[in-house]
Structures are given as C-alpha cells and as structure tokens.
Amino acid sequence: MNNITIRRVKSFVTAPNGINLVVVKVETSEPGLVGYGCATFTWRYKAVKTAIDEYLDPMLQGKSVHNIEDLWQTMMGSSYWRNGPVLNNAISGVDEALWDIKGKLANMPLYDLLGGKSREGIELYRHADGNSIEEVKENVHALIEEGYRHIRCHMGTYGGNFNGKRQRIIKPVNAPKGAYYHPHKYMNSVIKLLENIRTDFGNDLEIMHDVHERLSLADTLTFVKELEQFKLFFLEDSLPPEQCDFFKILREHTVTPLAMGELFTNPVEWKNIIQNQLINYIRVHISSIGGITPAKKLATFCELYGIKTAWHGPNDLSPIGAVAQMHLDLNINNFGIQEFAGFSEAEKEIFDGCPKIENGYAYLNDKPGLGISFNEEKAKKYPPVEMDFSWLFSRLPDGTATRP
Ligand code: GCO
Ligand code: MG
Numbered sequence: 001m002n003n004i005t006i007r008r009v010k011s012f013v014t015a016p017n018g019i020n021l022v023v024v025k026v027e028t029s030e031p032g033l034v035g036y037g038c039a040t041f042t043w044r045y046k047a048v049k050t051a052i053d054e055y056l057d058p059m060l061q062g063k064s065v066h067n068i069e070d071l072w073q074t075m076m077g078s079s080y081w082r083n084g085p086v087l088n089n090a091i092s093g094v095d096e097a098l099w100d101i102k103g104k105l106a107n108m109p110l111y112d113l114l115g116g117k118s119r120e121g122i123e124l125y126r127h128a129d130g131n132s133i134e135e136v137k138e139n140v141h142a143l144i145e146e147g148y149r150h151i152r153c154h155m156g157t158y159g160g161n162f163n164g165k166r167q168r169i170i171k172p173v174n175a176p177k178g179a180y181y182h183p184h185k186y187m188n189s190v191i192k193l194l195e196n197i198r199t200d201f202g203n204d205l206e207i208m209h210d211v212h213e214r215l216s217l218a219d220t221l222t223f224v225k226e227l228e229q230f231k232l233f234f235l236e237d238s239l240p241p242e243q244c245d246f247f248k249i250l251r252e253h254t255v256t257p258l259a260m261g262e263l264f265t266n267p268v269e270w271k272n273i274i275q276n277q278l279i280n281y282i283r284v285h286i287s288s289i290g291g292i293t294p295a296k297k298l299a300t301f302c303e304l305y306g307i308k309t310a311w312h313g314p315n316d317l318s319p320i321g322a323v324a325q326m327h328l329d330l331n332i333n334n335f336g337i338q339e340f341a342g343f344s345e346a347e348k349e350i351f352d353g354c355p356k357i358e359n360g361y362a363y364l365n366d367k368p369g370l371g372i373s374f375n376e377e378k379a380k381k382y383p384p385v386e387m388d389f390s391w392l393f394s395r396l397p398d399g400t401a402t403r404p
Contacts (some may be wrong), residue, residue, distance in 0.1 A: 004065050005029045005107070009057040009094055011039065011049045012063070016346035016380040020045045020387060021318040023374050024052060024093025026101060028065055029399040033104060035065075036374050037096030038287050038321030041089040042387065051090035055079070060094065068098045072293045083266035088290045095291030096324045096370065104370030110327040110370055121361030122329045124340040125150035125208060125233075129157070133196050140201060147359035150206040150233060150337055155193050158212035158404070159394060160161030160186030169397045178395035182286065183215055187223050194230045208259075213240040213403040214394070220246070224254040233337070234259040234281050234310070240403050241269050247278035259283050262312040270298065277305050281336050285312040286325050295325070299332045316340040319351040323372045326355060326364055338362065350378040 008027040013020050022039040035255050041048050059078060063071060075091045076082050077286060103110045111117055116368035128139035128151050136153060144152050159181030161167055167185045197207060210230060215223060220238050227235060234257040238260075239246055241263050250258065264270055265288050282302050286295045299309055309332065311325040322340070329335045340362065343354045353372035357364040365371045392404045 002010040002030075004101075005034065005371040006060045006063050006065055007053060009060050009097075010375070011052040012379060013045055013049060013384045014350065014378060014382045015385045016181050016350055016379075016382040017315060017344050018385055019316050020049050020384050021316070022052075022089065022093065023318055023320060023379075024090075024097050025374065025376075026060075026065070026094060026097035028101060033101060035097030035104070036244050036320050036370065036372065037098075037100065037291065038095040038318040038324060039089045039093030040316055040318050040321060041085050042316040043389070043392070044086055045384070047086045048089045048093075052086055052093060056090055056094055065098060065101050068095065068293060070103060071095075071098065072290065076290065085265050085288050088265050092287035092289075092291035094289075094322065095293050099292045099324075100217075100369035107368050109322075109364065110292075110366060111330040111364065114327065114331040117330050118333050118335065119330060120365055122326050122335070122338050122355075124148065124338050124357070124360055124362055125152055125206070126340060126342070127152045129154035129156065129349035131156060133193055135195060137196065137200055140175060140197060140205070144201070144205070149204075149360050150208065152210060152236075152339075153193060154209065155189040155195055157391060158210065159183075159214045160189045172398055174195065175399040176395070178393045178399070178401070179391050180395050180397060181214065182397050183219050186214060187219065187226070190223075191226055194227070198230055203231065208233050208236060210236040211238040213263075217243065217246050217249075220250065223252060224250060225254055228254055228256055232256050236260070236283065237262060240377045241367065244269065244273055247273050248276070251278045255280065259310050262314075263288075265289060267294075274302055274305050274307055277307070279307060281308050281310040283312050283339070285314075286328075287317070287318070287321055288312075292324055292328065295328055296332075299328060299334060301334070303334040306334075308334045310336045311338060313339035313341060317341070318345050319343055319354050320370065320372050320374065323353070323355060323364065325369050326362055327370065329362075330364060346382060350375045350382070 010025045012023045024037040026035045130136040236259040257280035260279045261284045394404045
C-alpha cells in the first residue's frame with residue numbers, strides 16, 4: 001500500500017445548538033482523502049483547540065496515516081503528563097479521524113472493519129425532565145409515542161431544581177452565588193416522580209436516573225435502597241470518580257444496575273471497579289478517554305467481566321462523536337444501550353450522514369469509514385458562543401461547593 005501521510009490536522013468550533021462542538025479534520029497526502037473526528041470538551045474548548053493546532057498538528061504532519069495504534073501511543077506520550085480531559089479530547093479528534101480514513105481506505109464502514117455487526121439496530125435512550133411531575137410525564141409520553149422504550153427521568157435539572165420552582169433553601173447570610181440544591185428534597189422529588197411514572201406507564205418502560213454525583217456517600221446508600229422498588233434499568237453516576245472505592249459497599253446493598261464513568265479520563269479510574277464487577281454499565285465519554293482506540297480496548301476489558309457499555313451521549317457531543325460510538329455499539333458483543341440527545345435540523349445541515357432513528361433504534365449508513373462529514377462553510381453560520389457556566393457552580397444549602 002502507498003504510504004499515505006498526514007498533510008494537516010485542523011480543528012473547528014461550531015455551535016449549531018448553542019453548544020460549542022470541536023471537530024477535527026485530518027487531511028492526507030492523497031487528494032480528497034480526509035477523516036473527521038470529535039474532540040468536544042465544551043467547557044474548555046479553547047484549550048482543546050490549542051492542543052490540536054499548536055501541538056498535534058505540527059507533530060503529526062508528514063507521519064503515515066496507517067499505524068493508528070502507534071500514533072495514538074505517540075500522541076499520549078508526547079506531553080509526558082497525560083490522561084486529562086483536554087489532551088485526551090485532542091487525541092480523540094485525531095484518532096477518530098484516522099479510523100475514518102482507515103475505513104475509507106478499506107472501503108468499509110468502521111463497524112465492518114472492527115469485525116462486523118453484532119446487531120442490526122442500536123437501542124437508544126432519551127431524557128425526559130420538566131418543572132412538574134405532569135410535565136415530565138408529558139415528555140415521557142411524547143418519547144414513547146416516538147418509539148422509545150428506555151427513558152431517563154428527572155425532576156428539573158440535576159439535583160432536582162426546577163427552572164420555575166426552585167427548592168426552598170434557607171442559606172446563611174453572605175452565602176455566595178451558585179446553583180443551590182437540597183440533597184434530601186432532591187431525593188424525595190425523584191421518589192415521588194418515579195412512583196407516578198410507574199403508576200402511569202407500568203413496568204414495561206425501562207427507566208434510568210442520573211444522580212450526577214450530587215449525593216454524599218450516606219445519602220447515596222439510602223437513595224439506592226429507596227429506588228430498588230422501581231426496578232431501574234440503571235442508576236447513573238451515583239458517586240464521583242474520586243469516591244469509586246465506595247462502589248464496593250453500594251454493590252453489597254443494592255441489586256439496581258449501576259452505571260458509571262462519564263467523567264473518567266484515566267484507566268486507573270476504571271480498572272478496579274471493572275475487575276471487581278462493582279458496576280454493570282461503563283459509560284465513558286469516548287472523546288474524554290482518547291477516542292475509538294482506547295474505547296474498543298475498554299469494551300473488550302469489560303466483556304471479560306460481564307459489564308456492558310452505555311457510552312455517554314449528551315448534547316455536548318458532535319454528531320461525529322455520536323456516530324463514532326455507534327460504530328462500536330454495532331460491533332461489540334457487550335453493548336448495553338446508547339444515550340442519545342437527538343440531532344437538530346441545524347446539525348443535520350452541517351453534518352452529512354447522521355444516522356436514521358426509528359422506533360428507538362439508530363441505524364448507521366454503510367458508507368466507508370464513519371460515514372459522516374462536516375461542512376465547513378455551512379458551519380460558519382453557527383460560530384462559537386458564550387456558554388452559561390452557572391449550573392456548574394453547584395452548592396449545598398449552607399453554601400458548600402459540591403461537584404456539579
Ligand atoms: C449525561 C450527562 C450530561 C453532562 C454534560 C456535561 O448523563 O448525559 O450527565 O448531561 O451533564 O455532558 O457537560
Ligand atoms: Mg450523566
């Protein structure tokens with residue numbers, strides 16, 4: 001095979017939904033042969049862009065596109081300090097683009113290149129929330145009508161605050177600004193919501209809930225016990241990564257399936273909880289661990305321990321990132337479920353090749369590589385935006401800063 005080399009690595013930021021997305025394009029020495037990848041770390045997108053434009057592009061120019069594993073290891077080692085979300089996202093953008101190129105060279109969709117399909121459709125779950133129980137139920141109903149069978153249910157935002165009706169919180173004088181929430185009010189609101197959902201929609205609906213690291217270890221334990229009656233499909237991020245050791249205790253106290261990992265960036269964070277079978281679903285943000293290369297290895301590692309995947313698929317992920325994880329979803333045996341935030345008309349306008357969604361399943365096209373492209377000209381209509389960071393400054397009633 002000709003030695004095709006990397007000519008340029010370029011990054012782009014676009015915000016078709018008012019959320020900054022980072023896209024990477026790898027141009028090659030072969031005219032017309034390019035690859036696309038997702039490097040979206042929306043809260044630090046400028047840092048990711050700098051890592052790509054100032055470090056990876058000069059380092060990779062002239063390198064062969066063929067040996068993805070070697071390039072991945074080289075990028076990882078090239079900063080000496082590694083495994084953080086900024087550099088991992090930058091590496092992911094290149095890694096996904098290289099797999100896209102590999103598929104184009106092989107004339108195969110990525111899932112085919114990885115070993116073919118394990119299933120025909122990718123089962124998705126969507127989010128339903130609202131400012132009242134009635135509103136959440138209306139949203140659940142609408143998603144069921146669209147064909148979804150798996151729905152994540154929430155009262156308001158993380159921690160249970162509703163936009164119109166915030167929890168009544170008595171703060172001390174001089175309490176700093178922040179996104180305040182009351183852990184017990186949050187827990188009670190979820191229990192009440194789930195009672196209503198089960199009464200109205202029965203036991204066939206598969207329900208998830210995301211704690212988003214909002215509870216103390218003691219409260220988490222109480223919460224998992226109360227939630228058991230609702231037979232959740234899974235409970236997500238009930239602990240922060242820093243407290244992963246506590247999964248040992250949680251696991252002994254609940255049969256509710258546990259999902260964990262959207263904040264993971266370093267293999268040491270997932271090694272023990274997988275080897276000790278303390279969780280049921282791994283849900284890393286693929287670009288935050290460095291792309292398809294490490295995600296495929298992680299999935300295989302999980303398969304040995306009976307753990308399934310539920311890759312993180314929020315709205316701060318480009319359609320390229322969504323498609324990249326869906327190729328893995330189709331290929332691996334231990335796929336569990338895929339979180340999905342939908343594709344807006346604006347996204348479909350600039351990302352050509354978004355999967356078809358029907359009856360709660362996603363279907364990839366069978367074009368070579370990732371099968372999705374990025375229209376640089378149309379993306380200019382949606383330049384980067386100032387984002388609202390306020391929800392990230394979460395605080396307990398007495399003003400203590402907590403994880404968001
Ligand atoms: C999820 C997530 C997201 C994150 C977001 C942070 O489970 O989908 O928790 O909604 O909050 O990706 O930027
Ligand atoms: Mg989450």
